[in-house]
Every structure is written in C-alpha cells, then in structure tokens.
Amino acid sequence: MIVIFDLDGTLIDSAPDIHKTANEVLAGEGLGPLDLPTVRSFIGHGVPHLVGRLLGAHGIADEGRAARMVSRFGARYEGAVGLTRLYPGAAEALAALVAQGHRLGLCTNKPVAPARAVMRHLGILDHFTAIIGGDSAPQRKPDPEPLQMAVAACGGGPAVYVGDSEVDAACAAAAEVPLIVHTEGYRKTPVEAFRPVAVFSDFAALPGIVAAQAEVLACGHGVPAQ
Template identity: 65%
Template sequence: MTPVIFDLDGTLIDSAPDIHATANAVLAQEGLAPLTLTQIRSFIGNGVVVLMQKVMAAQGLPAEGAQYERMLAEFVERYEAAVNLTTLYPNVAESLAALRAEGRAIGLCTNKPVAPTRSVLAHFGLLDSFAAIVGGDSLPQRKPDPAPLRHVLAALGGGPAVYVGDSEVDAATAQAAALPFALFTEGYRKTPVDDLPHNESFDDFAALPGIVARLS
C-alpha cells in the first residue's frame, strides 16, 4: 500500500495558540511588547530559527547577537512543553486510524523540532501512529529542501507516497521530491489555493482516505 507522509503544524494540529503564547512569554521575559496571534501564525512554517528571526524583526531587533541567542534558547526550552493550547483538526485521529487500517505506513515530515513534535503527538496519543518522524532539527536540511521528505519515505520502505500539508513550504517540498501533494486548506497558507501546486485539496480530514486512494 502507498505510504502517506504528513506535515504537522497547520496540517494535523493547530499549534499557533501555543506558539503564540510561548513567543509572548519569551518577549515578556525580555520586557518587550507582545505580538498578535495573526502575526505569529504568519511566521510558522520554516522552523523555529526562522520564526524567531521574524519575531525579532517584528520588534525592530537584530536576529543575531546575545539577545537573539538568549531568546531563541528560551523559546526552544519552553516549546517542548507547549501543548495545552494546541488542538487536533477535526477528524484527524479518525483519518489516521482509517489509513493505518488499510495497511498504509504513516510518516511525519515537519520543520518543527523533533522533541516538541514527539511531545505534542504523545499528548494526543498519536505518537505510535507514525512509523517514521523527521523534525526540523533531524537533518542538516529543512523543508522545502526535499531531503527530509525523502528521508521519511526511505524509512517507510521507499517507493511512491502521498504527501499531505497545508502551506507554500509543503507544496514546494512535494514538488522538489516529485510526490503527489494533497493540500489541507484550513491551515497556515497565505497563498490562494488555486495558486499553490497540488493534486487535490480538502478542508475536512474525513475526505483524506478517499483522496489518498485516488492519488495512489
């Protein structure tokens, strides 16, 4: 059976509230003004380093030097336990269970660091659903470089696969890896659906098993 590989933030989970709260806690510790949820949501997708660079830019501060390094380290330390404001998108657990029941191997390819990735999956009882997990700090490369996605695919046994994500980064990664892409439209993308390369799109995970069957 064709494996399925997922992005995480904005695809399986809405983690923006936790990322927002974590970033603002770090800012408060530095005596800096909080940012809005909308701002933080727009920073998600390229990993923690880029997110914190954008946080610094929003404050008019340089993304280098002692303050940046201190804030980045503080964010990373807090991030692993930041799960209580995160929610699963509707029908995610049911869809994953249905795909596994079909005999499909399930993998995860995210720019989120691997420790908070495993933490949030365990929080929702989903850690054992994934036969292979690559985070943003697992390899030297991060998405949209295709290396992480190819690494997950190899761990799942290789061959064709379907990639599921929500963003411009995910669309570019799927293209670079030459894999069919199913676009979840309720995540963190900024680009109109029609302007993102994808094979199929969906707004409810109940539809995903059928999409995977077609793309397989």
C-alpha cells in the same frame, strides 16, 4: 502506500501554543507581545526563522539575542501542548489510513522532541512509522531532503505528502512527491498556486483521496506537484 504528513496547520492547530510561547520569550527580553494572527504568519520555517521574525517585528536584528531566544523558546516548546488541538476528524482519518495498510510518516519543521511530545499528548504518535523534524537534517523544508528522509524511513516506495503551506508545496515539488493540501491551515496564498493532486477541508475525505491517489500511482500515472 506511504503517506507523509506535515504537522502544524495540517494535523494540528498549534498556533495558540506557539503564540503563547513566543510572547513568553519576548517578555523575557523586555519586548512587548504580538497578536495571534501576526505570530501565526511566522509559522512554518522552523524556530530560528520564527524568532527572527519576532525580533524583526520589533525592529531588531541581533544574532546574539536571536540565539538566546531560540534557546529559551526551545526550553519551553516541548511542554507547549495545552492549547494545541487536532483538526476535527484528523485522528479518525489517521486510524483509517493505517487500517487500509498505508505507512504514515511525519515531515515537519518543528523540532523532533516537541513534535513527538504534542503527538503523544494528542494520542496519535503510535500511528507513525517515522518522524522527521526541523533538526533531523542539515536543511529544513522547503529543501527536499527532510521529505525524502521521511519516505525512506517508511521503507521507500510510492508516496504522497499532506501539507497546508507554501513551504510544504515547495518541498513536495522539489522532492517530486504528489501534494495533497489541507485547506484549513496556515497558507497565505491561493491553494491553486500549489498545484496539488487533491485538496480537502474535511478530514473525513482524506482516506478516499489517498486511496484514489494510490491507484493512480500504482498505474504509473502519478503527476508530482510542480
């Protein structure tokens, strides 16, 4: 089976690095820093959205300034790995899924280059057959196209999506791919609203969840997230 993962908030806690980079870019514009919870709440829709929210927090709406900040953020983003950590047990779960014969893919709104950089830094890049980022398709999540691209790049066939956020839930529903939710990520609403096929807080549970879902899909009884 194909298992597609989100990245930020699902496999990695990258909020500290994103927070640091955001405040560096704000400082370059002569704007004051924002706290970690505020910046964390902006994560999930890609860099342009994040920058828009950074400016919005300062009461600024300026497309030219936003474009300049997106460029400056991007220049720093690929090297922003020092504070990012894998969630406990994530590396072991990925290795177990590969050992079970599953094909792994990534579908994130983070641009491909920084996604690859942080995955390489954390030692998980080689587990993945395909990586689809926020700059891989004309539309970002929650549009279904990036997730569909990731499934196709892994060879097509039965798939599940492992994510943590409202964006992931909407994307999975639009693509009609069953959703498994990591509950320790960046979501803002109750997990029940996502209508997942399964949830987990401990990555040790994930290989068993995926195995059970593979059996369900093999029998033709999979119920996509709605």
